[in-house]
Amino acid sequence: MKLALKVIGGIALAIAILVGVLLWRTSQFGAKADTQAEIALPKPPAFDVAAAAEMLGAAIRIQTVTYASGDPKPGADQPWTDLEAALRARYPTVFAKMTMEKILTHAMLMTWTGSDPSLPPVILMAHQDVVPVNPGTDADWTHGPFGGVVADGYIWGRGAMDDKGSLIAILEAGEALAKSNWTPRRTVIFAFGHDEEVSGAGAQAIYALLKSRSVTPAMVLDEGYAVLDKYPLTGKPAALIGVAEKGYISLQITATTEGGHSSRPPRESGAIRIARALVALEDKQMPANLSAPPFNQMIEAIAADLPFTTRLAFANQWLLGSFIADQVSGDASANAIVRTTTAPTMMTGSIKDNVLPQRASAVVNFRIHPNDSIASVTQHVKDVTAHIEGLTVAPYEGGIGSEPSPVSSMDSEAYRVLEAVARSTGGGAVPVAPALVIGATDARYASAISKDAIYRFAPAIYDDADLNGFHGTNERLSVENLGRMITGYAQIMMALGS
Ligand SMILES: [Zn+2]
Missing domain, CATH: 3.40.630.10 (Zn peptidases)
Structure with a gap:
């Protein structure tokens, strides 16, 4: 009995300390953002x-x-x-x-x-x-x-x-x-x-x-x-x-296969390979980084105006980081500012309903976060689709995009x-x-x-x-x-x- 009480007391104390740390960190979060001396602005000239x-x-x-x-x-x-x-x-x-x-x-x-x-x-x-x-x-x-x-x-x-x-x-x-x-x-x-x-x-x-x-x-x-x-x-x-502003690259993923009549389709046509590649890219997004600039500084600067629970979560990323990452990733606008986005845009296959494509392809447009580069995005696409046979990855129409x-x-x-x-x-x-x-x-x-x-x-x-x-x-x-x-x-x- 005594031991059980001690254990419960210990857990209660640990929870109290944890809550205390969470609240203290929340109260400190963003507090230093406004300490810079404000510049006194000159009086503008007259205009009509x-x-x-x-x-x-x-x-x-x-x-x-x-x-x-x-x-x-x-x-x-x-x-x-x-x-x-x-x-x-x-x-x-x-x-x-x-x-x-x-x-x-x-x-x-x-x-x-x-x-x-x-x-x-x-x-x-x-x-x-x-x-x-x-x-x-x-x-x-x-x-x-x-x-x-x-x-x-x-x-x-x-x-x-x-x-x-x-x-x-x-x-x-x-x-x-x-x-x-x-x-x-x-x-x-x-x-x-x-x-x-x-x-x-x-x-x-x-x-x-x-x-x-x-x-x-x-x-x-x-x-x-x-x-x-x-x-x-x-x-x-x-x-x-x-x-900062995001970079831009469109990559074309192409599956070259035999083609032929659709009455005797192969086990894995080019269209299926492209579909697999797009699903793989959708499931394995480029990583989000909530503690890199400018996102972390932005959150600190607006901290005082954030709803309490949001502020508490951002102030305690050591504990709640993955929870916030999920929340942020679920919102299209927020997602776009924390990671390189992956957007399949153009897809092509065969030109007739009973002809298998010899070349199936998809163009995927990436808006590149400052943490990434054209090279790292290209490597990501190659890595994520490496298990799919017969694919090539190249910049769309030879464009080099912008870093x-x-x-x-x-x-x-x-x-x-x-x-x-x-x-x-x-x-x-x-x-x-x-x-x-x-x-x-x-x-x-x-x-x-x-x-x-x-x-x-x-x-x-x-x-x-x-x-x-x-x-x-x-x-x-x-x-x-x-x-x-x-x-x-x-x-x-x-x-x-x-
Ligand atoms: Zn403009």
Whole structure:
């Protein structure tokens, strides 16, 4: 009896200690995230947001739509010429102060040489092109997709958010600064690609040129994240700064077999081998890593706003790690930020219902987490399908894809300026968290000149309705957000460039 009591007492004590440790760790989790000294932001120059909204509308009416790599084709590039003319007409002061280099005909590289050219420059990016509107959906728009209408507090149309809003806001900020007689100490560069939505050849050429000039920037800022009005993990506002973006590779798995008549099928046809390979890849996903940057820093930064149970779980990964990994992997959006994703997309076999395929194949698209590489993904596919006979694995159409970007620094002056601008954009009280961008942006090409100073953020607040317009119907930018962006870009140039 006494022994049993002792054992029970011992277990109770152990549980109490365990609970104590769990709770203590939960209370400490994320506490150190907010200790960095906040940068005091400069007062932005005066600007006319109503006129800027009309200018964004005008830019939307100029249909710089790209459909395929190589766009715009020679002879079909009048909209790009028109856009440049419109920008020059509206922003004469900043165009006069900056030198312009046209790269691959329409990409713009603008340089505002600082008074101390030895300082690493600040590079602000945006792209001139937009995605098409799905045929047959024009009528679903509240205002026409290329009307550039300013109504109900919004500028409506394709490109309002992605990415003419940033293009116009950066130039508005530059014009306002130039007119106020501000001169940069650090060189300020604007890099405006012309074809981000198809291949980003413009940005690629711009960064190849800057690399040849040995330019090493203090900051490269492109699109990617913003302040989210409602962040899915917390249900509250959060500012996300993209510090890395995923890579991209499509691999084609091919099974070559004898073929023949389907009335006498072999035990394992090419189609079955491909099916086995896809199931094997589905069952054995690339590993998730919840304790690697930027995911771990993101969770710490938003810890205070997480529901208690979620915070407790993340604070105690030593005990609950596999439980969290399962939860995260079950959610498509969360899964995409913690691992390289595996997505079979195209499958081919025979061309007739009674003919066996001689070559069956599947294309699998991988979005590569910064923990992985094209080589490690390719090796993973070979390993996981090694037990299936007669398969070859090769890059789809010989494409080499793109490696994931390096993870940029969260300790730099550039990051602290962005953090201050992001917090101020969000009204002061929002958590600011580093994050992984899961799509591709022109910023990936900036890796040619920087391993640790590339960021993806627009100083705007987006709600769910705004985000639905991204590449979709009713893309729009609020006039208030345009004002925030002009303010934010001006403050970034002043805080870093003065
Ligand atoms: Zn974009």
